[in-house]
Amino acid sequence: MNDNAVYLLGADGGGTSCRVRLSTIEGQILGEGRSGSANVRLGVDNAYAEILKATDAALHQAGLDRSVLSRTYAGFGLAGAVDEARRASVRDFPHPFASVAIETDAHTACLGAHGGKPGGILILGTGSCGVYQNAGQFDVIGGWGFMISDQGSGAWLGLNLVRQAMLALDGVIEQTPLSQAVLARFDNSHSQVLDWSEQARPRDYGAFAPLVLQFAAEQDSLALRLLQQCGEDAGELLARLQRLGARRVCLMGGLSEPLRPWLPAALLPLLCAPVGDAMDGALLLALGLLNVRES
């Protein structure tokens, strides 16, 4: 092992977990680690605690210790790092790395998906968000929170389902096996749905997405209608990425594969498989730091 070797570290910190990958500057992967959410909204100290927990696991796998971190260039893609003030708070926090570059996890996912080349991603999970990157210029569409954004997402699919189920309960629209299945979970009681909805988070709404998919497979008319709307909504985001210049877009997130048949057919030729993941994108960010230093 070269005692003066320089290392790269890429961290992908989403809403539920933080994953870290350590590599040589030539790109050889040395180790990986995982920890809890490093969302910047939960505090910068918390984000670093999780990143370092995952980093320790990666170092252990690599047979290295924290002494190498002063020669390690780190790229972070963190949920919640949406404005320059939040990103600066991460860069300025006392840390053991040689240097830190930070973007949102969506940015690094986009960098990783296209290996740093121009291209877009469309995340269709609990929330939704599109990113197009070209020559370091990032355009972000959507992802501004459940209430005012996130069209085409699992959370809105679930919310629309619950709203339609309530209308079915009142006889405003026809019952279907899907609406009956939803209402059965609440004993067909208005007040049980009401009580649940007062506590429900986006992920609770999103948890209904598999039920919609299951009933769509059985040609349930409500399920088909909800998925068609969801696909049109996601298609609008995809079309916007195309207008921004994207010639290749990678779909990501738990709803992306099941929603694919519901996307506008004309946009399907845009879709491609990612060449790397969000940690690869974060490693590209880190490599950028090194290039800046050496140039």
Add this chain to the structure above:
Amino acid sequence: MNDNAVYLLGADGGGTSCRVRLSTIEGQILGEGRSGSANVRLGVDNAYAEILKATDAALHQAGLDRSVLSRTYAGFGLAGAVDEARRASVRDFPHPFASVAIETDAHTACLGAHGGKPGGILILGTGSCGVYQNAGQFDVIGGWGFMISDQGSGAWLGLNLVRQAMLALDGVIEQTPLSQAVLARFDNSHSQVLDWSEQARPRDYGAFAPLVLQFAAEQDSLALRLLQQCGEDAGELLARLQRLGARRVCLMGGLSEPLRPWLPAALLPLLCAPVGDAMDGALLLALGLLNVRES
């Protein structure tokens, strides 16, 4: 003044104010009063405090004092009195009246609108709710809270507007003068809308309804699209009231008049003017108590 006279009191306790009307059993109005919200969700003691405040004002206008309340039969239509447990808590609370009957404010509004005869109401305000009453049997549709219900309401009109404005800000859909007017209120800043939305209540969304109506008058394409959807949604509720048996429906709430041109034309013959208000409906409830006692 007959010292043994029996009186009727009707209270309409909505989300913003409580209004009370005192009358003879023959229906002669003696006085009225007004106070703050008597929503049962804010506590039964609070509801009675507001009802008694308004009652004192009505007694003062009638030249009477609280000594007559033991000979006064009261009917309450109170927001939030949605289940038997809540209604029982109001009936069982220590009160100065001879007897108390309670329903939701929507129930008494429906009774008052048709003078106790069969008929329906459709409330289109910040929220939405339909009621059909026939021979003391009430069917209620909608009104189960902002997130999972309230289609065709001002709050959902405003929410849909803000969501579309965010899509316009990201270039997903085209800007219109309306979306520009909304975004100008937030300095065209994603984070300003985001910060606002994290605090926004249904009434805050509903406050955008007049802006939609204003731009619709100028043929703004987004405003027209939003109102068409809102009218279709409200029309579904109206159609359901018709299927339940309603031959006459009174529209109520701040959005009801402006939304009328957007309702399905086939349903317009259902609409009629109310013969009385929610306090009249509460007085009918009170009169029912008296009839039960005497029968």
